[in-house]
Amino acid sequence: MGQTITEKIFSDHVGKEVKAGEIVECELDMIIGNDITTPISIKAFRESGAKRLAKPDNFAIVLDHFIPAKDIASANQAKISREFAYEHNLKHFFDEKDMGIEHALLPEKGLVVPGDVIIGADSHTCTHGALGAFATGMGSTDLAYGMITGKNWFKVPSTIKVVYTGKLGEYVYGKDLILELIRRIGVDGALYKALEFTGDTIENLDMDGRFSLCNMAIEAGAKNGIIAVDEVTKAFLADKELAREPKYHYSDEDAEYEKVIEINVNSLEPVIAFPHLPSNGRPISEAAKMDLKVDQVFIGSCTNGRLSDIAIAAEILKGRKVARHTRMIVTPATQKILKEAEKHGYIDILIDAGAVVSNPTCGACLGGYMGILADNERCVSTTNRNFVGRMGARTSEIYLANSAVAAASAVAGKIADPREL
Numbered sequence: 162m163g164q165t166i167t168e169k170i171f172s173d174h175v176g177k178e179v180k181a182g183e184i185v186e187c188e189l190d191m192i193i194g195n196d197i198t199t200p201i202s203i204k205a206f207r208e209s210g211a212k213r214l215a216k217p218d219n220f221a222i223v224l225d226h227f228i229p230a231k232d233i234a235s236a237n238q239a240k241i242s243r244e245f246a247y248e249h250n251l252k253h254f255f256d257e258k259d260m261g262i263e264h265a266l267l268p269e270k271g272l273v274v275p276g277d278v279i280i281g282a283d284s285h286t287c288t289h290g291a292l293g294a295f296a297t298g299m300g301s302t303d304l305a306y307g308m309i310t311g312k313n314w315f316k317v318p319s320t321i322k323v324v325y326t327g328k329l330g331e332y333v334y335g336k337d338l339i340l341e342l343i344r345r346i347g348v349d350g351a352l353y354k355a356l357e358f359t360g361d362t363i364e365n366l367d368m369d370g371r372f373s374l375c376n377m378a379i380e381a382g383a384k385n386g387i388i389a390v391d392e393v394t395k396a397f398l399a400d401k402e403l404a405r406e407p408k409y410h411y412s413d414e415d416a417e418y419e420k421v422i423e424i425n426v427n428s429l430e431p432v433i434a435f436p437h438l439p440s441n442g443r444p445i446s447e448a449a450k451m452d453l454k455v456d457q458v459f460i461g462s463c464t465n466g467r468l469s470d471i472a473i474a475a476e477i478l479k480g481r482k483v484a485r486h487t488r489m490i491v492t493p494a495t496q497k498i499l500k501e502a503e504k505h506g507y508i509d510i511l512i513d514a515g516a517v518v519s520n521p522t523c524g525a526c527l528g529g530y531m532g533i534l535a536d537n538e539r540c541v542s543t544t545n546r547n548f549v550g551r552m553g554a555r556t557s558e559i560y561l562a563n564s565a566v567a568a569a570s571a572v573a574g575k576i577a578d579p580r581e582l
Contacts, residue, residue, distance in 0.1 A: 162415055162416070162417045163412070163413025163414065163415040163416040163417070164178070164180070164412070164413055164416055165181075165320040165355065165357060165412045165413075165416045165417075165418070166293070166320075166355075166357060166387055166389055166410045166411060166412050167295055167317070167318060167320055167355040167357070167385065167387060168180060168181060168317060168320075168416075169410040169411075169412075170276060170277075170278060170294070170295045170408075170410055171185055171187060171278070171295070171315065171317050173276065173408060173410070174187045174188050174278055175187055175188075179317050180317065180417075181317050181318060181319035181320065181417070181419075182316065182317060182319065183316070183317045184314065184315070184316050184317075185314070185315055185317060186312050186313070186314050186315075187278055187312060187313060187314075187315055188278065188311060188312055189216070189219060189278055189279070189280060189307050189311055189312060189313060190219060190274065190277035190278050190279060190294075190405060191219055191220075191221065191267070191272060191273065191277055191279045191280075191404075192216075192219060192220045192221070192279075192280055192281070192304060192307045192308060193221050193223065193263055193267065193279065193280070193281030193282070193283065193286060194220070194221070194222045194223070194242070194281070194282055194304055195222070195223050195224065195225055195226055195263055195281075195282070195283055195523075196223075196224040196225065196226050196227055196228060196235070196238050196239050196242055197226045197227070197238065198282035198283060198301045198304065199222055199241070199242045199245075199282065199301070199304070200238055200241040200242060201282075201301035201302070201305075202282060202301045202302070202304040202305040202308060203241055203242070203245050203305075205301065205302050205305035206305045206308050206309060209305070209309055211308070211309045213249070214249055214308050214309075215307075215308065215309060215310050215311030215312075216311040217249055217250075217251060217252065218252050218253070218404075219311070220251065220253065220308060221251075221253035221254070221255070221263075221267060221272060222242050222245075222246050222251060222253070222254050222255070223255045223261065223262075223263035223266055223267070224239050224242060224243075224255065224256045224257075225255075225260070225261065225262045225263050225266075225521070225522060225523050226522070226523040226524070226527065226529055227239070227522070227524065227529055227530065228256060228257060228260065228522060229257060229520070231524070231529065231530040231531075239256070242254075243256065253270075253272060259496065260495065260496050260520060260521045260522075261494060261495030261496060261497070261498075261521050262462065262463045262466060262494045262495065262521055262522070262523055263281065263283065263463070264283075264285055264286065264288035264289065264372075264376065264463035265372075265463055265466060265467060265494035265495050265498070265521075266494070266495050266521075267289070268289065268291075268292060268372070268397075269401075269495055269497060270401070271398070271401035271402050271403045271404055272404050273289045273292050273294055273296070274292070274294065274403050274404055274405045274406075274407050274408075275292055275293035275294060275390045275394065275398075275407040275408060275409055275410075276293065276294060276407055276408025276409065276410060277289070277294035277295070277296070277405070278294070278295050278296075279294055279295065279296040279297070280296075280297060280298070280299045280303065280304065280307055280313055281296070281297075281298055281299070281304075282298070282299060282300060282301045282303070282304045283298055284298035284379045285298065285376050285377075285379060285463050285464075285545065286298040286299075287375055287376065287378045287379050287383065287384075287385050287386050288372055288375050288376040288386075288463055289375070290375040290378065290385050290386040290387035290388065291368065291371035291372045291374065291375040291376075291386075291388050291394075292388075292390070292394060292397075292398070293387065293388065293389055293390035293394060293407075293409060293410065294387075295355075295385055295387065296385060297384050297385045298379065299313070316353070318353055318354050318355045318383075318384040318385065319354055319355070319417075319418075319419040320354060320355040320356075320357050320412075320416070320418050320419060321351050321354045321355070321356055321357070321383075321418065321419050321420050321421075321422060322357050322359060322412075322418045322420075322421045322422070323342060323356055323357065323358050323359065323360075323421075323422045323424065324359050324360040324421060324422070324423045324424070325338055325358065325359070325360040325361075325362035325363055325424050325425075325426055326360045326361055326362055326423065326424070326425050326426065327361075327362055327425045327426040327427035327429075328362070328365075328426070328427060329362065329365075329366075329426055329429070330426075330427075330428075330429065330430070331580055332431050332473075332563070332565040332566070332579045332580060333426070333429055333430065333431055333563075334370050334373065334431075334563045334564075334565075335366055335367075335369070335370025335371060335372070335373035335374040336370075336373045336374075336377075336432075336464065336465060336543070336561075336562070336563040336564075337429060337430075337431055337432045337563055338358075338362070338366075338370075338374050338424075338426065338429075339373065339374045339376075339377040339378070339380070339381075340377075340432040340433075340434055340439065340442045340561065341424060341426075341429060341432050341442060342356075342381065342422070342424065343377065343380055343381050343434075343439050343440045343442065344432065344434075344440055344441075344442030345422070345424075346381055346422070347381070347440050348380060348381060348382060348438055348439060348440045349381075349382040350381050350382065351378070351381040351382050351383040352382035352383075353382070353383075353384050354382075354383050354384060354419055355383065355384060355385050355386075355387060356378045356381065356383045356385070356386045356387070357386075357387050357388075357389075357412065357418075358371075358374055358375070358386065358387070358388050359388075359389070362426050363388060364391065364393075366393070367393065367469065368393060368394070368397040369467040369468070369469040369470070370469075371388050371393075372463075372464075372467065373464050373465055374386065374388070375387065375388065376463055376464045376545060377439065377464060377545050380439040380440075380545060380546065389409075389410070389411050389412070390407070390409045390410075430444040430445050430446055431444070431445040431562065431563055431565065431566050431578070431579070432444065432445070432562075432563075433445050433448045433541075433560050433561065433562040433566055433576065434547060434560065434561035434562070435448070435547075435560060436547055436549075436558040436559060436560065437547055437548055437549045437558075437559075438547065438548070439545070439546065439547060439561055441547075445562070445566055445576075445578045445579075445580075446578055448560075448576050448578075449576055449577055449578040449581065451576065452575060453539060453560075453575055453576040454486070454539060454574065454575050455484075455487050455539055455540070455541050455570050455571070455573075455574060455575055455576060456486070456487060456488065456534070456535075456538040456539050456540065457487065457488045457489070457490065457532065457534060457538060457539075457540040457541075458483075458487060458488070458489045458490070458540065458541050458542070458567050458568070458570055458571040459489075459490050459492070459525050459526075459532055459540060459541075459542040459543065459544065459552075459567070460474050460489075460490070460491045460492070460543050460564050460567050460568070461490070461491060461492025461493070461494065461519075461525065461526070461543065461544070462492070462494070462523065462525075462526040462542075462543060462544040462545065463494065463523070463526075463545075464543060464544055464545045465543035465544075465563065465564050466492055466493055466494030466498070466521070466543070467494055467498060468493075468498050468501050468502060469564075470543060470563075470564040471491065471493060471498070471502045471507045471508075471511070471564075472502075472505065472507055473563075473564040473565050473568065474491065474507075474511060474516075474564050474565075474567070474568040475502075475505075475506075475507035475510040475511055477565060477568040477569055477572065477579060477582065478510055478511060478514040478516070478568055478571070478572065479510050479514075481514055481572045481582075482514055482515050482572070483514055483515035483516060483571045483572065484571065484572060484573060484574025484575075485574070486574055487570075487571055487574045488517075489511075489514075489515060489516035489517070489571040490516070490517055490519060490525060490531070490532045491511050491516050491517070491518045491519070492518075492519045492520075492521065492522060492524070492525065492531070492532075493518070493521055494521055495521050496520075496521060498521075499518075499520075499521065514571075514572075516571070519531050525542075525544075525552060526542075526544040526545070526546075526552070527551070527552075528550065528551055528552045528553045532552065533552065533553040533554075534552045534553030534554055534557035534559075535553065535554055535557065536554045536556045536557065537554070537556045537557065538553070538554065538557045538558075539557070539558045539560070540552060540557065540558070540559050540560065541560045541562050541566065541567045541570040541571075541576060542559050542560065542561060542562070542567065543561070543562065543563065543564050543567050544559075544561065545561070546559075546561075547559035547560065547561050560576060565579040566578070566579055569581075569582050
């Protein structure tokens with residue numbers, strides 16, 4: 162029996178053929194920490210007696226959740242990471258001088274390479290599977306072990322193959338592909354599995370859509386999401402100075418899968434996930450009939466804060482205004498994305514329409530700052546989670562959607578179908 166991509170990546174790293182279910186200790190190509198989780202890792206690192214990082218050039222700290230600091234506590238968290246980065250002369254340390262949300266910034270910098278094994282103390286580390294890497298979230302102490310040894314332990318996950326076929330309709334994107342899958346299998350439908358995304362729909366999906374798709378693999382309980390490298394991937398990487406030589410892995414025709422799920426997208430509408438789970442997906446045509454007033458719209462995060470998301474929003478908002486009773490916040494995922502959006506005129510369009518554009522940050526997504534919801538408020542958000550209290554008050558409601566649905570809802574002041582504007 163052949164191997165899946167995920168099995169092949171682990172086999173390459175441990176120097177022998179491995180299969181799903183095996184426990185392996187594996188060399189790490191990249192460890193990612195942020196301002197919330199890294200201080201815990203640093204504490205564990207120091208308590209272990211370690212004096213130096215096993216692979217300093219394979220460790221990145223990205224201050225992205227509360228930067229610039231929102232209060233004394235977050236400033237002190239950032240201070241711990243800064244001091245550690247300066248102490249160890251970290252090559253890959255990113256703060257206000259080169260801002261970005263970690264899962265957008267590192268691919269942009271060429272620090273995520275096909276064939277890598279990557280861990281991060283952030284559950285959405287699975288985003289990087291869009292580049293043909295194995296990437297997963299782990300705890301802060303797991304991160305510390307990697308910092309000390311350059312390795313970590315894994316149980317090789319079995320794989321669920323998801324085959325998307327057909328042509329995406331108007332205003333349907335990678336976000337809708339993953340929301341539809343989660344709607345079908347639930348938030349635990351891929352628990353500790355690899356989700357391998359394939360099919361002609363994926364072949365025609367741009368990189369931004371692929372990042373969104375893999376980003377939310379964890380919302381189905383998956384250990385990782387992954388897409389095989391193709392010409393779209395190579396075009397994305399072409400202008401980057403990659404940190405390592407890429408390795409391309411492809412599943413064998415006779416690879417053994419846990420199951421195969423087939424989704425035809427020809428009739429798929431934009432999907433919107435109702436509170437309080439990402440699995441509560443409904444077609445936008447159904448949701449738009451419910452006259453659900455919207456207090457806030459948020460476009461950003463590691464899921465949908467890329468240039469195409471800002472372009473989509475600008476296209477819809479051009480010549481229009483955000484509804485009087487609705488706030489609209491747009492957070493580009495990196496400074497480079499912000500600069501590109503400015504160059505294309507998108508930022509002017511958004512501001513003229515009544516949106517506020519912030520610096521790159523995770524802030525609003527996790528209910529941290531720069532977009533907190535008040536009691537009983539309703540938000541349409543391009544983020545990845547809509548749990549109770551995720552973006553603020555426990556009585557608030559979050560509806561997950563793509564950037565087109567979010568922008569249309571800002572204009573309408575209620576959940577709206579962008580195809581009907």
